[in-house]
Amino acid sequence: MTLPMVVPAPDLPARVRIHEVGARDGLQNEKSTVPTEVKAEFVRRLADAGLTTIEATSFVHPKWVPQLADAEQLFPMVRDLAADLPVLVPNQRGLDRALALGARRVAVFASATESFAKANLNRTVDESLAVFDPVVRHARDEGAHVRGYVSMCFGDPWEGAVPVPQVVRVCRALMDMGCQELSLGDTIGVATPGHVGALLAALNAEGVPTDVIGVHFHDTYGQALANTLAALRHGVSTVDASAGGLGGCPYAKSATGNLATEDLVWMLRGLGIDTGVDLGRLVATSAWMAEHLGRPSPSRTVRALSHKDTGAPEEQ
Template identity: 70%
Template structure:
């Protein structure tokens, strides 16, 4: 089966990776993390989220972080949950934003304080205003493969929600296995369902968590299905504050190792990336869950000041 010649890795470590950390990471460390990821060759680095600090205190410094990143930071995507978040992104002159919807009723209520259908009324003006201002918009849809409260999620429900989010004006739709229960056959079935519904593979991205150790197998199934954009988190950092069963994201290093072995171009310097994840693990005071970081990078030493 023919695989893609090139893949884009959409790095989510600074946002999705750090949002669930128990320890608050200093803003200057976050800025250094972003810069190191860019230096390692990651073409897209999602920096933070303009969510209310009461809900995700780990990202309360979003505006300060983007200010520190300066002009270069304007091209880093940020998550905006609503129009208030968009206002903050516009004030800072940012060029790329993302919205985060849910494929299930329960998670929509817990994460957005909105019903499944009500979420679109919140996102519509956010996306419209962002597009009018010339910003690119990405849409995430979570719980695509399973929900901890509702169980298995019907494929047709995921497609219906995902297309509605995308059709608001997004340039790309990221399909999230938020709690990491998906399998390769499910990936194939879901991508097929979206393409049968009229979406193209270049409009879709895949976002896996590794709860059951299936993230790499699922990524390979995505490659076989023609998907060329994959969300990943340096060092396998991440989780979800509103889904306690969600563990770390697909580790960027593990994905890079897979792609390199398959001869697929990705543009990432694995040595620099591993060094970055070892450094961040030291900041957090614990080893990285990434298999490649453990194999190649060794054990992190004492945390050092960013520089």
């Protein structure tokens, strides 16, 4: 298989942990129902490819995300894998359902903007934070690891550019209630590298250390890898990505797919950054899922490596 030439760059992390979201964020928008057995096999194949953090599902009410209505059936099918399997929990009921099945890593999802909080959570930003506070504290009391997602960190389809201090306030609130990790979401894909650096610097200035921050970029304007590199240069070493580039956001129609895990691995491999991921197995997994979904993978790397080699040199 063709692989990139490795040319390490200075001042970048030696290893990046990929937070794989394809089985949750990637599949939640599918119009046709993906069978539970196929989802479970997808998670198993992702783990076999070397991914160590795989977001398995979401314990939201089935009315809101019908594609993930099988969370109770799916999670027991994969929970014994040798990988961390975070799940989303929207409220106390969702947390209770997840903990009852043995989930040890959970995530809550907040918004940096009022418009998206209303569209996604039907609450104001402060009302949603008030709901999450007891959920996070209960999860921590039960020994679970808690991640806090923050959507619309860079732009909002209704409000436009989002002021950095507004994002920092929500992030700080999530940390104060007990979240151990943050994921900064570029939900509609409008971030640029300078904006990424400015937000990370502002978070550091407010006492949020880089080592608890992950980044979650969408590729609407083709900036996801550039923004990821900017975050890496700041010291971020956790990057969200979706196998095959699956996913978007059901409440933000301008959001296109997530950063493809394969495209990310290709870049990181070329930079000499370790991920532990077998790119060949990952590409085969995304090609397999694309067949089940009945359309080609959006990932450029999957498309390139799924065709016969064109004669480009192999990595030595």
